[in-house]
Amino acid sequence: MAQAGVLLLRLQNVKKVFNSFVAVDNVTLEVAEGEFVCFLGPSGCGKTTTLRMIAGLEMPTEGEIFLREKRITYLPPQQRAIGFVFQNYALFWHMTVYENLVFGLRLRRFPAAEINKRVHEIAERFELMDLLKVRAALLDLSAMQRVAIARTLLIDPHLLLLDEPLNNIRPGLREMMRADLKRMQQELGKTMIYVTHDQEEALTLGDRIVVMSKGKIEQVGSPQEVYDVPATLFVAGFIGRPPMNLFDVQYEVENGHSWLVWRQHRWCVDKVRNQIEAAQPEKGLVLGVRPEKLKISYEASGIPAKVLLVQPLGRKDVLTLDLEGTTVHGVIPSELRINVGDVVFVEFPPEGMHVFSTATKGAIVHGIS
Amino acid sequence: MKRKNIAMTARPPVISAILWILHRLVVLLVVGVFLVPAVWLLSISFKPPTEWQVFPPTLIPRSPTLDNYIVLFKPEAPRGTAAAMLRVTEPVTKSFLNSLIVVPIATALSVTVGFLAAYAVARFRVGGAFMPFFVLTTRMFPPVAFAVPLLVYYRWLRLIDTPLGLILIYAGFTLAFSLWMTKGFIEGVPRHIEEAAILDGASPWRVLFTITLPIVKGGLAATTLFVFILNWTEFLYALIFTSTKTITVPVQLSHYVGAVGRFYGPQAALGVVASIPVVILGYMIQRYLVTGFSFGLIRR
Numbered sequence: 001m002a003q004a005g006v007l008l009l010r011l012q013n014v015k016k017v018f019n020s021f022v023a024v025d026n027v028t029l030e031v032a033e034g035e036f037v038c039f040l041g042p043s044g045c046g047k048t049t050t051l052r053m054i055a056g057l058e059m060p061t062e063g064e065i066f067l068r069e070k071r072i073t074y075l076p077p078q079q080r081a082i083g084f085v086f087q088n089y090a091l092f093w094h095m096t097v098y099e100n101l102v103f104g105l106r107l108r109r110f111p112a113a114e115i116n117k118r119v120h121e122i123a124e125r126f127e128l129m130d131l132l133k134v135r136a137a138l139l140d141l142s143a144m145q146r147v148a149i150a151r152t153l154l155i156d157p158h159l160l161l162l163d164e165p166l167n168n169i170r171p172g173l174r175e176m177m178r179a180d181l182k183r184m185q186q187e188l189g190k191t192m193i194y195v196t197h198d199q200e201e202a203l204t205l206g207d208r209i210v211v212m213s214k215g216k217i218e219q220v221g222s223p224q225e226v227y228d229v230p231a232t233l234f235v236a237g238f239i240g241r242p243p244m245n246l247f248d249v250q251y252e253v254e255n256g257h258s259w260l261v262w263r264q265h266r267w268c269v270d271k272v273r274n275q276i277e278a279a280q281p282e283k284g285l286v287l288g289v290r291p292e293k294l295k296i297s298y299e300a301s302g303i304p305a306k307v308l309l310v311q312p313l314g315r316k317d318v319l320t321l322d323l324e325g326t327t328v329h330g331v332i333p334s335e336l337r338i339n340v341g342d343v344v345f346v347e348f349p350p351e352g353m354h355v356f357s358t359a360t361k362g363a364i365v366h367g368i369s
Numbered sequence: 370m371k372r373k374n375i376a377m378t379a380r381p382p383v384i385s386a387i388l389w390i391l392h393r394l395v396v397l398l399v400v401g402v403f404l405v406p407a408v409w410l411l412s413i414s415f416k417p418p419t420e421w422q423v424f425p426p427t428l429i430p431r432s433p434t435l436d437n438y439i440v441l442f443k444p445e446a447p448r449g450t451a452a453a454m455l456r457v458t459e460p461v462t463k464s465f466l467n468s469l470i471v472v473p474i475a476t477a478l479s480v481t482v483g484f485l486a487a488y489a490v491a492r493f494r495v496g497g498a499f500m501p502f503f504v505l506t507t508r509m510f511p512p513v514a515f516a517v518p519l520l521v522y523y524r525w526l527r528l529i530d531t532p533l534g535l536i537l538i539y540a541g542f543t544l545a546f547s548l549w550m551t552k553g554f555i556e557g558v559p560r561h562i563e564e565a566a567i568l569d570g571a572s573p574w575r576v577l578f579t580i581t582l583p584i585v586k587g588g589l590a591a592t593t594l595f596v597f598i599l600n601w602t603e604f605l606y607a608l609i610f611t612s613t614k615t616i617t618v619p620v621q622l623s624h625y626v627g628a629v630g631r632f633y634g635p636q637a638a639l640g641v642v643a644s645i646p647v648v649i650l651g652y653m654i655q656r657y658l659v660t661g662f663s664f665g666l667i668r669r
Contacts, residue, residue: 057564078570090561094583104569155569 005032007069008191009054009159014063016049016215023049025215027063031159031193036185038206039195042238046215047195051161054193055084067158083152083160087167089144093137097128097147100136104155118154126150141169142177149184162194166201178205199239203227211235229354233361236288236354242318242329244288248358251281260287260355260368263324265303267348269355272365276355284358291318292331293352296338302347307340321346407644413637414438421633437638461639464621469646471532471617472600475539479600480593482540483547484555488577490548491555492563501552508545516609523610530612538606543596550595554588555581590657597650601643618643 009031016024024046031037039047052058054065056077065073072080092100101122105115123129126146131139136147145165152160165181166174182205185192196202202209203223211218211226211234219231230236236244250261251269258273259266267287269276276285295302296319305328309320312334319330319338323346330346338344350369357364380388408428413421414437416430441461486504489495496503519538520529528534558581566576582589604619611620622639625632651658 055568057567077564077568082568084565084568086561086565088559088561090559090565092562092566092580103566103571107570107575151565151569 005034005191007031008033008035008067009193010066010069011050011054012064012066014050014053014060014065016046016053016058017061022215024053024060027215027217029210029217029220031191033191034189035191036182036205036207037191037193037210038202038208039193039210039212040199040202040206040238041197041212041218043197045212047197047210047212048163050212051084051163051193051195054159055082055161056080057084081155081157081159083149083155083157085145085148085152085160085162085165087164089148089165091136091139091144091147091151093135096133096135097123097139098132100147101128101132101151101154104151108155122150122154142173145177153188153190158191160190160192162192164196165194166196166198181205199241203239211238213238229363229366230288231363233286233288233356233363236356236363240290242291242331244290244354245294245328246356247287247326249285249287251276251285260285262287267350267353267368269368272355272368275365279357279364280359281357285364286356286358287348288354288356289348289352291329292316293349294328294330295347295349296321296330296332296344297336298338298342298344300345302345304343305346307338307342307344310338310340319344410637410640413633414641416634418632418634437634438642440635441638441642459616459621461618461621461642464616464618465642467532467611467615468601468617468643471535471539471615472597474532475536475543475600476593476597478536478540479543479547479596480551480589483544483592484551484589486544487548487552487555488581491552492560501548504545504548507542512542512605516606520609529610530615532615534610535607535615535617538610539600539603542606543599546599547592547596550592551585551588554585554592557588558584587657587659590654594651594654594658598647601647 007030009029011027011029014024014027015022027046027050039050041047049058053060056072056075056079059074063073064071067080067082077084092103095103098119101119102115105118110118120129123132126149128143128146128150131143131147136144139147148165149160162181166177169177178201194202194205196205203226206223208220209223209226210220213234219226219235221229221231226235226239230239230244233246237246247262252259252261252266258269258276260269296305303323305321305323307319308322308327311318311320315334316331317334317336317338319332321328321330321344328346332338351367353368354366355364355368356362412428412430415433415435417432417434417436420427420430420432444460486495487501490501523529523534526534528537562584563576563580566580567573571579602619603617604623607617607620608623611617618639622636622643625635625639
């Protein structure tokens with residue numbers, strides 16, 4: 001349902017500078033009607049600032065923002081019809097749930113009958129009927145979230161922005177509320193932009209993920225795409241747990257064959273030679289392999305490595321290996337029963353090898369076979 | 370409340386009963402320490418002159434009298450030998466009324482302006498980062514240093530010995546406290562709550578009065594009481610800037626001095642009477658005070 005929609009929101013070369021700190025740098029992005037987009041990145045990467053600019057709580061230093069092809073870059077927040085759910089929900093805790101819900105409608109001078117109708121509809125929908133007379137400060141977290149979202153939906157926004165709404169919630173409840181949120185988004189068909197630093201959350205919730213770092217967009221893609229074909233070294237190192245194994249390698253041509261060389265090991269890259277040579281390989285290359293793609297066994301083929309740590313995760317074990325002095329992570333089925341201190345052999349499968357440029361930090365090729 | 374319930378159920382009844390008694394004893398002790406001066410004041414106010422300085426001191430007057438109170442209100446009809454030596458000719462009603470006009474107005478002015486200024490400083494950085502400190506510097510001089518220049522201005526503006534003159538001075542000198550105290554409370558209100566209201570379509574003034582103000586009202590109550598007490602007990606400026614018409618309670622208090630010494634009885638009686646407005650105010654805003662002083666604990 002995602003990409004098929006009509007264009008709803010467009011950010012064009014948006015930049016935000018605080019004093020001399022560039023918080024958001026040249027962000028261009030399009031969001032379609034009905035999409036669930038996740039902004040993912042470490043704290044301080046500019047994702048919340050981008051969200052606040054869309055809401056109108058911050059003004060961009062440069063660039064333009066369009067909502068349904070109408071320029072809203074400098075429009076005051078209340079005229080944008082965009083809902084915002086804050087990290088701590090920002091309920092008016094001195095008011096009752098009912099007062100929280102009607103606050104916006106009253107300010108927008110809706111007739112009393114209409115207010116009543118809308119509030120009761122939404123309270124019914126969000127199971128808040130019994131709580132209408134309760135003070136917001138006394139609610140539990142799940143009810144707070146429902147009030148916060150219900151409040152923003154009452155004014156029928158074009159777009160709902162959520163700023164790490166599940167951040168302070170204990171694991172367990174968190175997964176439940178996440179599932180609720182996803183179901184709700186599908187039922188309502190509302191476009192949502194969801195900010196998080198938790199990749200698991202982003203990968204499970206988002207139709208599309210926008211990975212950000214240091215104010216820039218690193219990659220925009222489906223959860224599968226950002227995982228399988230990371231566009232940059234940052235995405236490769238950020239997405240996935242444990243993260244992708246990265247090795248600094250050299251590019252060499254010998255006897256008419258092209259090779260990636262790491263210490264005394266080398267891999268033939270004839271099939272992707274053109275792509276690699278176009279990307280200035282002499283400035284350095286990085287080879288990346290996902291932990292679960294590494295073939296790890298006791299059979300003597302590949303590079304020997306010592307097992308430093310085994311973390312059982314139910315059906316899988318996460319291994320920490322000492323591969324000739326470099327720490328490498330691997331994921332294997334637990335049936336293999338590998339023990340700490342053993343020597344195992346690691347093979348790099350050609351289809352699981354990603355090659356990045358050290359100079360541009362961008363991906364050159366995914367899979368070398 | 371909740372915590373007490375948990376403690377009561379988690380411990381054997383005997384231990385919790387002992388803890389309860391210990392708790393009450395500690396509270397009683399603390400309250401006792403704080404009440405000693407007040408009780409002593411009350412005691413002296415009912416004592417005749419012969420008992421003011423007896424040794425060992427007595428808590429209960431041996432021959433209680435209302436003379437000390439009567440002399441406050443009827444100085445022209447002195448009773449007993451000591452009161453006859455008083456040079457006070459004005460009844461306390463006048464200074465009391467003066468204080469009741471000057472202090473509440475000055476306090477309201479100070480807290481209102483302080484709150485609005487604090488909001489401007491806390492939320493909009495009006496005047497830059499240095500502004501709150503700059504306001505505080507008005508309290509970094511000994512107050513008497515301002516007395517002479519102000520006296521010159523006041524003579525020129527004909528504000529000496531007028532309620533307005535005192536109101537302006539009191540409001541001005543407590544403004545720094547009002548600003549700093551309310552600033553702390555305002556900064557405790559999450560900015561996101563205000564932003565949520567803005568997104569809902571509220572103007573800055575509406576945000577201030579329907580969101581921020583109700584949340585910090587406990588803090589405002591605490592600030593009001595604090596500033597009220599400061600103004601109510603102010604002596605130096607009241608002494609310098611009033612002469613006959615606008616004297617306040619603390620100045621009146623200093624008048625109960627005779628050629629042979631202090632008139633502890635009438636002074637104590639006036640002390641008791643003068644405490645009444647403060648006690649009433651404190652009682653009125655009591656329920657806000659708890660949230661005011663424990664502000665950091667209730668916020669999320």
